[in-house]
Amino acid sequence: MFNMQVFEANITHSVIDFFEKSKRLSFNEMNIKLKSTCGINIFFENQLELDELIDTVSSNLNVLNEPDRAEYGDFQTNSDLSGNVCNLLKKQNTEPEIIIEPTCGKGNFIISSLNTFENIKFIYGVEIYKPYVWETKFAILNYFLENKKSNLPEINIYHYNVFDFDFNKVSNKHKDQKILVIGNPPWVTNSKLSSLGSDNLPLKSNFKKLKGLDAITGKGNFDIGEYISVKLISIFSKLNGSFAFLIKNSVAKNILLEQNRIKYQISNIKQFDIDAKKEFNVSVNACLFLCSLNKKPDVTIAEYNFYTKDLIREYGWVNNKFVANVDLYLKSKNIDGKFPFVWRQGVKHDASKIMELENVNGHYVNNNKETVEIEKDLVYALLKSSDLKGTVIDKSRKHTIITQKRVGQETKYIKELYPKTYNYLFHNIKYFNKRKSSIYKGKPIFSIFGIGDYSFKPYKVAIAGMYKRTKFSLVKPNNNKPVMLDDTCYFIGFNTLIEAEITRVLLNKGLTQNFIQSIAFTDAKRMITKDLLMRIDLTKILKEIDFDELQLEIPNLNIIDWENYKVKLIKQEFEKNQQLNLFDKQALHTTQAIRNVGISADKQVYASK
């Protein structure tokens, strides 16, 4: 369709013809003619612009290379997609009078809106990049040259920075009209902008009103698209109409996260997932975020497939808890509580080149491919997230050197007791010296983290933090030594195999799995977190399983072990509650807790000791 560029903007044959035929008109006459042809107010801002256009059109200057537009998060929506978005809105009974496209780019959403909606009276487009302003104007003119309409909307395309544009003025002017805020804001984060040395940012970037550290650390990092979305939602949520933006799924989730606190007057919130690779050639999860304005605030969002319109899930807030799947959560929410033990993260050393070893033909080899001759005493089998696949694990690919029994312990003892190990560590001291994390500051040189009594328990129930798998594995000792997990995994340690087995079965039970899936967000880098695991109320799961059911999974289980396990759990919970309610005279009574799970009377004596 495009065959030429003017002001670095594509221009069609019809538009070139239009200007060729009217090239003798003065600047004012031309603007009046354009207004009556396509509705745009002030098409040309001065005579110079008009002269330049006429010169270019006459002398056939064209194609220019597109500059790097990374700082503008520039991903133009193709016309098929903008058309399909408008059709979807129309099917949902959206019939706007006012269209607002806050970063309109080449104007495809404006053209699709003109194509789809019949009652448009005003259009406002804002764009920072002048060639796109021209391209939008040319595209609108082309639209009206090819589609003669009797009722022209009034159109304003502003060459403006969205952060400075006064949208309140527009909102006040159209208080009583039906509005559609539509578009696709820049896909770029403020940290990416600062790495580009760009100032394409709002003046006040702490728009979520974060306090203290959060404001200056990671939580203060945000997507420019998120800023523009919430700014426009807050300005226009007092008007009737709809809001429809193409945004990253993470931005949609962030808007919902804040919705419980901020309570924008938006409802009927939907997210239609698009294929961003196909539409924009970028690998990111993105969607059409849709909501009705000026309504009682909703706090959940229904997620669909944009192409099939199939419902995927509903997520958001239920009773002040942010959940990934409302349906699953409602079915499993009674186990949303407190885990009786403490979930631990595995060991962290930040020196994998020399601290991780593989056993090759009976010799240890480190990640630098060097053979390592050291005493076996401080070497333990190691599992990483990727190793936690089976139900029971008693083998490992890797090993690691455990230099301490607890965090902060002196490491000088190694020199005396394990000279070969010490020599190896000392020979590689540079790897320890270059560890940047502040956790190592002022600590013994060969320090590790995520280590304590719990690390040396022989049996563990573990789960990977970095994978989508929500099943738990039982980890058994390797060569009579406890197996270590790395810091991408979470675990609880047990002294007996039977306790670990029962815990694994309880955690892998359908109800528990539903609960985890209802609160775990699959798009998070670390899908399973300690906070999430600490919410599993094991004592409630106890009530949902009986001895016979459990024995099917653990054939050697006997009733005494099962009763002991229950008592231990209740006692643990009771002690925890007592600590929590230290000053609370109404502290939960053990016998009451025991009655709740219905264990036998003789065990009550033990439990209340």
Ligand SMILES: C[S@@+](CC[C@H](N)C(=O)[O-])C[C@H]1O[C@@H](n2cnc3c(N)ncnc32)[C@H](O)[C@@H]1O
């Ligand atoms: C993701 S593109 C989408 C363009 C258009 N909305 C569409 O759907 O095709 C983002 C647009 O925002 C524009 N933009 C970036 N920063 C801007 C700013 N500060 N003010 C106005 N527009 C901006 C870019 O030039 C680009 O055209």
